[in-house]
Amino acid sequence: MTLKDDLEQWRKKLNAVLDEGDALHERVADLEKENALLQERLMNGDKTDGFEAVTKIYDEGYHICPANFGRTRDEECLFCLNFLLHKGKKDV
Template sequence: MTQPLGLLLRQTEMRMQEILQDFSRIKRYAQLLEEENGRLKEALAALTREGTGGAAGTRAPAGGQLGTLYRQGFHVCHAAFGSLREQECLFCLALLRGSSRQSPDFGGQEK
């Protein structure tokens, strides 16, 4: 049985409104992500300047910068880099231990 054309048009219009609402939510979320990304880039730049003492062209050891980010509550592992972590992350810890000769607390003290 076929539905009347008017009913099909109303259903299509309702679906299009739902899609538009979904698109608006996704657009707002993308804007929030862009803002967060900007803040993280600024924080990373500040950490890089701290780690290099402001000298251009030099870099602190990766474990030092990543360790600082990790201590500040961010993931440094490939799977979740830059996102806030709520607990210890084994992937981050493995990465930090593998990229650095620092103590497990990543406080910058060499073994």
């Protein structure tokens, strides 16, 4: 393998890393937007009916439990459900 081949391989690897960095940058930007939206909705919800707003956020597929707050949820979460159950009883 020549020095030129080495350099070419190194350049390909560098480009791959740069592409990965761009993808990560986009992902972070998306998550920041999503987080800002959720926070805004939670704040606005608190002014009207916080419990209803939090329930809606959970129903839309996000965690509302402190450990995973704002993260997407693929299945039911016992911590979230426990929070909703507890909060619901307290408010009624």
